[in-house]
Amino acid sequence: MEPSPAVDHSPYAHPSFQDMEGKPKHLITTMEEGSIQIINSDAPLHFWGALxxxxxITAAPISIGSFLALTIGLGGPPFFFYGFLFTGLGQLVLCLAAAEIASSMPHPLGPQKYNRLAVVEVSIPQYSSHTKPWHHFLVYVGxxxxxxxxNLPKCRKVMDWSLSASLVFINGAALFVLITLLVRANPKQSATAVFVNVANNSGWGSPAVVFFLNVLPGLASLGTCDAATHMAEELELPTRDVPRVMIGSALLNYLVAIPTMIIFLFCIVNPEAMLSPVGGQPLIQLLSDGYASRVLTAxxxxxxxxxxxxxxxxALISWSRLYWSFSRTKGFPFSNFTEKTTDGVPVNALILGTVLTIAxxxxxxxxxxxxxxVLGGASLCSGFSWIVVFSFRVWRGHDALDPQRWLNLGQWGRPLSGFAxxxxxxxxxxxSFxxxxxxxxxxxxxxxxVAVGVVVISFFYYILFYRHRSDEME
Structure with a gap:
């Protein structure tokens, strides 16, 4: 279970491999089985920036508040809390199994590289209020x-610092919100209401069904463990850094979300208001009721x-690298356009990603x-993609992975992949319920x-176009 020295046996690890700027990587060939360790001494992104x-992308201290409406009728606060604990543990195991594969085969395509399927997941906040929908849409476009x-080239040098600072900002903001809520919210919910009293107004007769329907908060908070894989070519040592970021991010989101959720549940002053919250955002409604102050709420x-x-x-920086990398395999229409880079940045892929997100x-x-x-279907497609990845991992066993990979789960690797x-x-x-x-x-x-439709369209696209193109990485 001890991490092994970081080496890379990925399909693109060969002496002629080039980075995003067309420059050769700094490669060191090891003595064991000709393994090649990829070292990018000019890496624009470092561990803390990648973390x-x-x-x-998920920011559990914030995103968990988007699901507070589930506390009304869908099992109440107990199912909301215990459902997150349960789902989160499963997601952590999945992340661990995925990190071992990423340690052996780091690549910007992530799971899409491992199973040669392109599935793009785009996360978009939902807005709904008494104002005009197009008002919110304009803010969204902004x-x-x-x-x-x-994300453009001129800002690339400060992006690493900015993303590193985001760890401090988001957790600091969460700390401010939680402390002020504990001070201001009154009356608070009792421990019995938060941890014991189950309320089922969902129409589902089985408590077990209602409990399992509370998977959404856990999936949303811990569902993007592969985002770091798309930055493999911009990290100093991807065989080491990618799995570290995957596991570190999942653990941080999970551990921070637990106390955040507990405080939120205790500070729901007006539970019924969660069903029709201000601006369609349950977290803003909770703050408005708990603070009883427009200034603090603002x-x-x-x-x-x-x-x-x-x-x-x-989200955009990770998505653009995924799309750009798949474009290099000619996997999308107009790949010749989206595979181009400017000063090492896939600007065309960034622009396309922005246009698609707005659309x-x-x-x-x-x-x-x-x-x-659409958003739910994207999430399901991501799950299908990982099923294919882990199926090959179970089928091939250790043969498919670099024996000198940094993260080596040993005899636990195959069982954990089976669980995943x-x-x-x-x-x-x-x-899907x-x-x-x-x-x-x-x-x-x-x-x-939607997920079935995407699979069908992808299948026909593969048969008609993609299978006739080279699937070799440049």
Whole structure:
């Protein structure tokens, strides 16, 4: 179980390998089985910056508050809390198994490299209030453009520092919100209400079903463990740094989310208001009721908005590297355009990512149900992708991995990968259920339909176009 020396046996690890700027990597050939260790001495991103990127994409201290509406009717605070603990543990095991594979085969495509499927997950905040939807959409567009600007080449040198600082900012903002809530919120919920009293108004008759439907907070807070893999070519030693970031980010999100969730649940002054919160955001409603102060609510709300904006930086930088890397395999239409870089930055992929993100966000102008279906379907596709990865890991055993990988789970590697397969199947199943009965067109969970549609389209695209193109990395 002790980490082994960091080496790289990935398919692209050969002496002619080039980085994003077309420069050869600094390669050191080891004595054991001709392993090649990739060292990028000019790495623009370092461990703390990568950790900040991976952490801020989900930012559990903030994102966990987006699901507080589930505390009303879907089992109450106890199921919300225990469901997160349960789901979080499963996600940590999945992350550990994935980190071992990433340690052996670090690549910007991440799981898409390992199974040769391209699945893109885009996370977009949902907005709903009494004001016009297009008002929120304009703000959303502004956030997207801001994320694009800070990712351009001129800002590249400060991005590492900015992402490192985001760790301090987001956790510091969470600390401010939590301390002020504990001081101001009155009356607070009792320990019995938070940890014992179960309330089921969902329409589902089985308490077990209701409990398992509370997987969403855990999946949202710990569902992007592979984001660091997409930065493999910009880290100094990807065989070591990628798994460290994956595990560190998952643990940090999980451990920070637990006390955050407990304090939030104790400080819900008006539970019924969570069903129709201010601006459609349960966390803002909790702050408004708990603080009973417009000034404090505005300050805390501003900190949260800035936290989400930083998260958009991290999400775009990771997504652009995924899209750019897959474009190098000619896996997408117009790959010749999106595979190009400017000063080592995939600007074309960044622009395309911004346009697509804005387009997906525009769906909310027509139907929030359709937007939820698209985002949910993306999450399911990501789960399918990992199932394929872990299936090959179980089938091939240790033969598929570098014996000198930095993270070596030894005899536990295959069982943990087997668990990860079952865990993904389990979470995909429950994430496809509607939360409340009876089901209507607006309350139906259409995620599975979207996921099946993506799989079908991808299959035909592969048959008609992609299989005729070289799948070798340049």
């Amino acid at each position: 900040g990127m991976n952490f801020t 956030v997207c453009i801001n994320a694009l600007v800070v 300050i805390a709300g501003a900190l949260i908005v800035v936290g989400f904006a930083i998260g958009s930086w991290a 997906i966000g525009a769906i909310q102008l027509g139907s929030s149900t359709a937007l939820n279906a 397969i079952l865990w993904n199947m389990w979470t995909i199943t429950w994430a 509607p939360l409340f009965l009876p089901v209507t067109l607006s309350s139906m969970n259409w995620s599975s339909l």
